Amino acid sequence: MKHFLAIGLGEILWDVLPDTRLLGGAPANFAYQVNALGGAGVPVSRLGDDALGREALSILVAKGVIVDAVAVDPEHPTGTVDALVDDKGVATYVFPDDVAWDFMGMDDLALSLAAKADAVCFGTLAQRSATSRSAVQTFLDAAQGALKVYDINLRQHFYSREIIESSLGLADVLKINDDELSLVAEMFALPADEQDALAALRETYDLRLAVLTRGEKGSLLLSREGVSDLPGQPTRVVDTIGAGDAFTAALVLGYLSGWSLDAINRRATDVAAFVCGQPGAMPEMPENLRIL
Template identity: 70%
Template sequence: MHPILAVGLGEILWDVLPRTRLLGGAPANFAYHVNALGGAGVPVSRVGDDDLGREALSLLVCLGLNIDAVSLDEDHPTGTVDARVDADGVATYVFPDDVAWDFLTLDQSALTLAANADVVCFGSLAQRGEVSRRAVHHFLAATKKGLKIFDINLRQDFYSAEILAASMDAADVLKINDAELDVVTGLFSLPQGEQPALRALMERHDLDLAVLTRGDKGSLLLSPDTVSDLPGEPVEVVDTIGAGDAFTAALALGHLKQWPLDEINRYAAKVAAHVCSQPGAMPEMPRKLRLA
């Protein structure tokens, strides 16, 4: 049996912390974690033809990822983000404009990958510019059989109601955190309360599954006829960078394996807790969490 082919579609960037620099970007993190859990994760992105871009590609190869769908941009630099981690390990981010992933382009090999993908995860950040927004939706349209997960990933003011609505329309699964749900509830005049708000989004956008993460307060999964609401996994947090992406990767694998919602929820929470206990977005995954 072939491993699950999972695409992380969007940004690759360097998280620049006060004392170090770590490779990240939610789609790249997602691809890494799928790979680390036993699937075949592949990033589709763009980096600059510069030292940071070459270092990113080299590191992705060392991490075991296929980089055939990561293109080089001769005109724009590799993306970076200034990440600040507070006393509780929670990260906030500031993103420079006009970097390589804002100009994502798709060649035929990327479109072939779209047609063969079992799952594609994408967010709103990579859609802040028109070029990459078109590329993201072109890729999604070419995804014939794959599950499409919109991990909303609101950053700064790089989103609009139109972008979010179109992305939910294109998706099968919505993944959102509690702070983002507050923003989206106001933006779309949703009913108050987690489940009513998520149910409204599911109905409006014909979603199969809605997923809410609340950090250490647990996670909620809603399908049309099932609810899974579980407490968080106890963990000593080093930082939260990449934890949401790890949750999404584990969720994708469990969902494609048709596990019950409680089993998916529990597994994803364990994976995310492990990432919280380690520095950076792409820590090594213990064998006990791998599916193969």
């Protein structure tokens, strides 16, 4: 069985909640979940040379994540985000500027990982600075044989039509949630119907797969060959932090394994539901949810 290498490219940060803080950032969450599901997940990012950065590295190592491609920045602090969770467990985020992951660069080790990667997951937030945006594009250019997954992750005001459009042009797969699709549909004058809007994005940017997640209302996968539209998995939500990244990790491994759209969708939904029922983004994964 192939041991797929999947890279989480972008921000690593601390989610600061009212009563605690949790390590996260979509690329770190994705890399952890790929590992938890049986693949080889590796983050490529940048942390500060500070207590939070050292603690982040220690936690990732303890969770079995390879951190060789996480650079240490002597000048800028480790990223944090204020995560506010409502009474339904849904998180919203406020991000400080000029933190370590805004200054990512690509060294020989990172570029060698790009050349070996089976998949790379990247988003919009890590491209808010010109420096890190250039680094993301350099890595994607070097990842010639990889499945490039754009998990759009729109946060605050850290996105633009230009960044979204260029990212779609680099991607093979788009993953977007229903709130994000509403914003993108208005920005790109897409059809009002969700499936039609998703189909328009898939066709315009020649994507292999376009994926819409809708929380408890389920998820929709569109490929060149077919459609999978499945309901959500009922679960008692503790918080939604990391659930979308877990969905993406399962999606990537299922796709690389050649699963049908329905099989991918079902497993990704189950994995995301499990993570919603646990605190934080990096819970231990049950054996029955593993893919590899």
